[in-house]
Amino acid sequence: METKYKRIIIKLSGEALSGKVGFGIDPPTVQRICESVKEVFEQDVEIAIVVGGGNFWRGRFGEGMDKSTADYMGMLSTVINALALQDVLEQMGVPVRVQTAIEMKEVAEPYIRRKAVRHLEKKRVVIFAAGTGNPFFTTDTTAALRAAEVDAEMILLAKSVDAVYDSDPEVNPDAKKYDRLTYIDVINQGLKVMDSTAITLCMDNKIPILVFGLDQPENILKAVRGETIGTIIEEAE
Numbered sequence: 001m002e003t004k005y006k007r008i009i010i011k012l013s014g015e016a017l018s019g020k021v022g023f024g025i026d027p028p029t030v031q032r033i034c035e036s037v038k039e040v041f042e043q044d045v046e047i048a049i050v051v052g053g054g055n056f057w058r059g060r061f062g063e064g065m066d067k068s069t070a071d072y073m074g075m076l077s078t079v080i081n082a083l084a085l086q087d088v089l090e091q092m093g094v095p096v097r098v099q100t101a102i103e104m105k106e107v108a109e110p111y112i113r114r115k116a117v118r119h120l121e122k123k124r125v126v127i128f129a130a131g132t133g134n135p136f137f138t139t140d141t142t143a144a145l146r147a148a149e150v151d152a153e154m155i156l157l158a159k160s161v162d163a164v165y166d167s168d169p170e171v172n173p174d175a176k177k178y179d180r181l182t183y184i185d186v187i188n189q190g191l192k193v194m195d196s197t198a199i200t201l202c203m204d205n206k207i208p209i210l211v212f213g214l215d216q217p218e219n220i221l222k223a224v225r226g227e228t229i230g231t232i233i234e235e236a237e
Contacts, residue, residue: 004225006153007153007225009147011049011155014054024056025055034089036217037094046120053077058074068135071135094127099126141197158214158220159213160214161213165177165193166189182234186233203235
């Protein structure tokens with residue numbers, strides 16, 4: 001089947017890699033995710049991945065700690081996740097490069113935009129780690145920034161829920177599901193999809209965001225094919 005998008009950013013939370021374990025890396029979960037990424041890769045889609053680190057550390061865990069220090073610790077945890085994804089994908093025969101926003105040349109390339117674009121053109125999956133390299137910015141903002149930098153057509157935002165709701169569906173059984181939202185809707189309604197910096201970046205650069213559930217990893221392929229799943233966030237018509 002024809003794919004709708006040719007270059008995408010997949011934003012994976014760190015928690016997505018921990019599966020039902022809830023902490024660290026759950027190998028069977030990572031295996032399933034990477035199998036889906038490989039399936040999309042084989043459709044001749046250029047893939048970049050931005051991975052979070054919440055399965056090991058979040059800046060807010062560092063109560064009483066200097067905020068910058070806590071955020072840098074979070075950035076380092078994303079590198080662990082990036083290397084785990086790289087290892088599994090390479091075992092599947094998928095060419096991968098990890099680029100980090102904090103230089104650590106012994107384990108990964110430094111982030112260089114032109115080099116990242118070249119890797120994508122050469123049909124290599126690129127995994128962006130260490131966030132933006134700066135404290136006070138989330139990995140959601142990293143996904144928006146890298147999408148703009150490498151001219152990605154879409155951000156696939158993999159979540160633990162299957163779409164965007166007006167309230168937490170796990171708490172409120174009557175929560176309303178949205179099929180489509182504008183960037184302004186997300187900001188005005190205070191919906192916890194991405195932080196406001198990330199949403200604004202996507203709005204300024206006209207990058208659509210598809211929010212979907214990762215409980216079914218095949219949703220990544222469905223999203224790339226343009227099938228109706230989750231919630232699409234884009235410009236007003």
